[in-house]
Amino acid sequence: MAPKTFKRKLCASFKSYGKQKGKLNAEKMNLKHFSLEELQRATKNFSQECLVGSGAFGNVYRGTFHLEGTLAIKKPNAEQYTSTDEFRNEVRLLSKVKHNNLVGLVGFCEETGPKAAKILVYEYVTNGSLLDYIMGRGGRSLTWRQRVNIAIGAAKGIAHLHEGIHPSIIHRDIKPSNILIGEGFEAKVSDFGLVRSGPVGDQSHVSSLVKGTPGYLDPAYCASFHLTPFTDVYSFGVILLQLIAARPAVESSRSSTISHIINWARPSIEKGCIEEIIDANLLLEECNMEMMLKMGQLGLRCVVQVPRERPTMSQVWQELEANLNLAPEYPIPLDSQRFSSRSIHESVIRISNQSEHDYSQSIVSIDGIGLQRFHVDMDSVSFQSASLRCLEMSIDDDFSIPR
Known part of the structure; x- marks a missing residue:
């Protein structure tokens, strides 16, 4: 074989190998x-x-x-x-x-x-998403124990992304519609379209354009573009509050006042009056109010301003599980709990009089220069407050995958 002919065939073989190398091997x-x-x-x-x-x-x-x-x-x-x-x-x-x-x-x-x-x-996950239950679609609701178990399961899944895989994975879009409910009412975290590799070695963070969903975005991430596992912890803290109150992350009333669930729930949780914010469905059945209060307190710790002062996702599920194990085997009768029947009545009236939540929202993306509104999606409410603008950022059509 002539040298030139051999060289051409050899180069062709290497090119063919390079193309095959990138293909997906399903069996492997x-x-x-x-x-x-x-x-x-x-x-x-x-x-x-x-x-x-x-x-x-x-x-x-x-x-x-x-x-x-x-x-x-x-x-x-x-x-x-x-x-x-x-x-x-x-x-x-x-x-x-x-x-x-x-x-x-x-x-x-x-x-x-x-x-x-x-x-x-x-x-395929059979029982829809957590958002269906928070919104009460089709009359769906969850018992207090189901809510805690769903929180534990979802936290375990996210903790696995953060600590069970190397390099770690940051989800970036933790929200109720991305937590699916299985046949046994176990939580399954879904939708990995925005995931990014987390920091490795001595890195404290990875730099990333801000992507996520309004109401669940960590303000520290919005301000610094520094992405860490604590970004997911913040989002999960919002969900813990939603599990208690069955309320949108951000709600705009007819009077144009804007309320984030964190600011709305904080005063009641800090003074220990969980009955002021709890889902009315839980007030109509036997419920462990002490467990709900502890979950609310944990939710507030997840959303503190400084990311490193938040618990890890492993600490979140371990604390929830430990508190649940200490809870009575049988539900606590309502008349033995420390809040009055009047407060129950007022809470039921307050929640039942709320208008149906509007979960539509405007989606925007940060391009490093400014904000551009361009899409409509689910899970929260659009708002115009400049002081809360970081909460209005959400996913765009791009997503990043670890290279």
Whole structure:
């Protein structure tokens, strides 16, 4: 063989190897590679009948498979992934995320050509999201013990991202709609579209454009662009308060006054009067008010101004679990608790008279220069206060995946 011919073949072989190296190996990652035709059959060609959720990223469909049963198919918008490598990096990352309190990735679909597709397939979680229960959709509600157990499970899942994976992962979008409720009412944290690798070694933080959801964004992150695991802790603290009060993170009344749940709940929690803010549904049944108060106090510690003064997510679930283990086996009768029937009546009237919460919100993104409003999504309420503007930042169509 002539030297030049041999050299050309050798170079071609190396180029071919380089292309193959970037491809996803489903078997190695213990995932299934679904064909687009399989997903179309399972979702009746991505029909409205199978649509179970939508957002800035795209749509989620319920798919029924012969062998795998029911799965959730996340079909992104065309602009969700800026490159094939970005999609592949996300798949590789999520394949490593295995925990009972994290929604598991089952497989993916990657096809090129006229029918190009980049789709993720997750386990299907049966009982909707925590947001459904906070909003009371379809008359849904949770007992006090279910609320604590959901908080413990979600905290364990987030703690696994922070401490059980190396390098650590910061979720960046902890909110009720991203905490799904399983068949046994266990919590499963979902939607990893905004995840970032956390600090490594001696790093105290990673620098990142601010992305997240209004009402759940850590003001310290908004002000400094410094992302740490404590950013997720802040968001979770807001959720703890919502589990107690069944109230939006940010609420705007007809009088245009704006109230964040932290500022609204703090006075009552600090003076130990949890009955002033508790969900009326809990006042109509036997409830451990002391446990609710402790959860509220923990929520306030999660949202303190200085990130390093907040507990870690492991400390959060351990404290919740320890307090729950000390709680009486049987519910505490209402007449044995320290608040009066009058306060119960006033709380029920106060909450029942509240207008239906508007969970629509304006979504904005920081580009390092200014704010630009461009999208509408769920989970909180839009507001105009300049002093609270950092709470108005939310996800855009971009997301970052560890490289």
